[in-house]
Amino acid sequence: MTFDELQKIIGKQDQTCWHQHKNGGGWVENSASVDDSAQVCDNALVYGNAQVSGDAWVSGDAQVNE
Numbered sequence: 001m002t003f004d005e006l007q008k009i010i011g012k013q014d015q016t017c018w019h020q021h022k023n024g025g026g027w028v029e030n031s032a033s034v035d036d037s038a039q040v041c042d043n044a045l046v047y048g049n050a051q052v053s054g055d056a057w058v059s060g061d062a063q064v065n066e
Contacts, residue, residue: 001027001043009063010045021046026058 003015006027021028024041028034034052041059046052048065058064 003027005043006045010047018047024059032064 003018006018007013017030018027019030020026021034021038021040022036023039024044026040026042026044026046028040029047032046032048032050032052034040034046035054037055038052039057039059040046040052041057042061044058044060044062046058046064050064050066052058052064
């Protein structure tokens with residue numbers, strides 16, 4: 001997913017506040033916490049104060065937000 005596509009889903013964002021997770025390439029907001037061992041794949045988004053830990057997989061069109 002491109003950053004422009006991300007913005008179409010959740011609204012206007014500052015790209016400097018986001019990064020693509022090294023395991024899978026899904027987008028993670030810098031305020032969220034995702035373990036290096038986790039997978040964030042496809043069009044998945046993790047944002048807000050969400051936490052993804054251990055060997056968890058977030059994939060497809062999933063959105064994790066707190």
